[in-house]
Amino acid sequence: MPSDRARTLRLPPADLSDSKIRRTQQGPRLWYRVHQSRFEAIHFSLRDLHRFSHPDCAHSYLYLGCDTATCLFERFGDEMYDGGLAVAFSLWQTHSVSAIHVPAILLCDLTNAKTLSALRVDLSALMHNDLKIPQLWGLAIQQHPANFQAIKFKSRFNGKMCLALFNRDNLAKRLKDSAIVSLLNSGDAADWLHKHKVSFY
Numbered sequence: 001m002p003s004d005r006a007r008t009l010r011l012p013p014a015d016l017s018d019s020k021i022r023r024t025q026q027g028p029r030l031w032y033r034v035h036q037s038r039f040e041a042i043h044f045s046l047r048d049l050h051r052f053s054h055p056d057c058a059h060s061y062l063y064l065g066c067d068t069a070t071c072l073f074e075r076f077g078d079e080m081y082d083g084g085l086a087v088a089f090s091l092w093q094t095h096s097v098s099a100i101h102v103p104a105i106l107l108c109d110l111t112n113a114k115t116l117s118a119l120r121v122d123l124s125a126l127m128h129n130d131l132k133i134p135q136l137w138g139l140a141i142q143q144h145p146a147n148f149q150a151i152k153f154k155s156r157f158n159g160k161m162c163l164a165l166f167n168r169d170n171l172a173k174r175l176k177d178s179a180i181v182s183l184l185n186s187g188d189a190a191d192w193l194h195k196h197k198v199s200f201y
Contacts, residue, residue: 012140031064034071041098041177052138059166068188073157089200
């Protein structure tokens with residue numbers, strides 16, 4: 001029988017630093033990033049419109065996706081759906097897609113049920129529309145004594161893997177970017193537009 005009780009909004013508990021949170025090893029692999037062409041592919045930042053980027057974080061973030069399509073959803077998904085499956089050509093033409101080689105890292109895996117249980121959080125908080133909520137979790141994870149180097153999470157658009165790297169442990173200097181291609185010249189980007197029937201305005 002349905003309950004009229006509102007669901008609990010789960011914020012980081014005050015004693016989270018005392019909890020043992022597993023550090024998951026992610027082996028070296030290629031990830032991808034869609035970014036403004038005027039910026040280098042490896043560009044860490046703390047922007048309040050990003051999911052885990054709390055302004056008090058000690059380390060800035062670099063957000064990556066497992067493939068070009070996931071990165072395109074993360075960058076243009078809201079505009080695409082809000083605009084009736086259309087994005088601004090003026091915005092599209094100023095972006096590129098890059099491949100970034102990430103070395104082996106130790107991360108907080110928010111795609112793992114045991115990790116979520118140890119954190120005492122559910123996906124409704126991590127995917128909350130009010131970004132102040134997941135950003136509190138980003139801050140708490142950065143501050144945890146496990147010294148995570150990244151957060152692994154799923155895209156809210158297609159459920160595929162994403163990575164939020166922390167600029168700690170000299171990580172920025174150990175990343176290597178390659179295959180920087182304008183979206184206008186990217187076959188993967190053209191395939192994404194065709195598959196999801198996205199037009200320009």
